[in-house]
Amino acid sequence: MDTTLSLYRIFYTVAQCGSISAAARHLYISQPAISKSISNLENELQTHLFERTSRGVSLTEEGQLLFHHVSDAFHSLEAGEAELSRIRDMGLGHLTIGVSTTLCRYRLLPYLKTFIAQYPHISINISCQSTNHTLDMLRDGSIDLGLVAKPEDTGHISFVSQGRIEDVFVCTPNYLNNLQMRTQVSGLDLLNAGTLMLLDKANASRQFIDYFLEENHIHASNLIEITTMDLLIEFARTGLGIACVIRDFVADDLKSGLLVEIPTPQAIHPREIVFAWKKGRSSHRFLNAFIDFVS
Missing domain, CATH: 3.40.190.10 (Periplasmic binding protein-like II)
Structure with a gap:
């Protein structure tokens, strides 16, 4: 499909408004530009989408079929935008942390209590297993963050130190x-x-x-x-x-x-304990927030 989304947006708006002039006012686009876009879309699809009437325009049978599908698409996009807005405004998100049972109780839990108070809508999953398994899961991207004893090979991870244990x-x-x-x-x-x-x-x-x-x-x-x-x-x-x-x-x-x-x-x-994450995952919003919190 080579047709741009903007052409479908114009088609969708004209169909809703029932008038090229009304659609032009709604989209802040000139009427000739609206007409040209509709013509381009009809040429692209090789079909006639609108009939001109004394009161404006009305959809042809083919136009009604297309409008049904375009409506579903734009409703899905609007729902996605609304969900993203809700996530941003409420701080919704998730974080998966791998940790041994020992470090979970004695080192991770004290952090979590305060962090969750700051981000009450975040979903945190704790995966308790051995340090070696946690490092494997970091490598394959199964978890966002691990609390582990610092490995000798740190080539694939970034980390922030949490002190030493003896x-x-x-x-x-x-x-x-x-x-x-x-x-x-x-x-x-x-x-x-x-x-x-x-x-x-x-x-x-x-x-x-x-x-x-x-x-x-x-x-x-x-x-x-x-x-x-x-x-x-x-x-x-x-x-x-x-x-x-x-x-x-x-x-x-x-x-x-x-x-x-x-x-x-x-x-x-003594061994050094670190929060570790896979290099290249720095775009994860809540991973960054947690790393800033524990640094």
């Missing part, structure tokens, strides 16, 4: 005292002698810790694997063993003495 080994004072009495060991040797509790191997944090353990020749004789950080912390509080957790998430427990830290000669290297 892993520590903790347990209850009673568990530590009993383990030391039973084994007469300290430091990293406690990890070999006691029950070590870690996140499961699908978790990016576990992969990071496995490297630390291998580097320090730690091969726990008793190992419990747990799916979430929340459960891992609860298991530690219950006194079931030594858990590797993120220091910030047990800060109150360490301060109160409910948990104690197992000192290690070599500290576990």
Whole structure:
């Protein structure tokens, strides 16, 4: 279809007004220009669209058929414009965020409460999965934003830092005292002698810790694997063993003495947490708003 939309707009207006002069006033176009446009459209479609009458113009049978379809088209366009206006005026939109369960609870939720208060009409979808899965979804465009530990390869993403997290080994004072009495060991040797509790191997944090353990020749004789950080912390509080957790998430427990830290000669290297998004998605209005908010 080579006919321009403006010709159909003129045709539509003339048919509604029933008069070329009235359509000219409505569109702020001269009457000769209106007549010329109708003639061009009729030539393009190779059909006669209007009959002149003493009171103006009326549609031919072919013109009535075309008007029916053009009306539907313009009604759809008007509905689309109205919807866009409503989205703009009310701040309607959506944002999909990928995040691990741990970071969702401890890092993302505090942001969301304030952000949603500023943008009450935005729809936010949270996709909870591993960091590796979140990065895959960022690559293929399935999500708008991810909260992850900063990957080594950042070629495909842009990001804004949210600070660092540090892993520590903790347990209850009673568990530590009993383990030391039973084994007469300290430091990293406690990890070999006691029950070590870690996140499961699908978790990016576990992969990071496995490297630390291998580097320090730690091969726990008793190992419990747990799916979430929340459960891992609860298991530690219950006194079931030594858990590797993120220091910030047990800060109150360490301060109160409910948990104690197992000192290690070599500290576990801290990891940087970032909000990441795929390069080239900067045109997303609410993604930009959220990035500005967390920066």
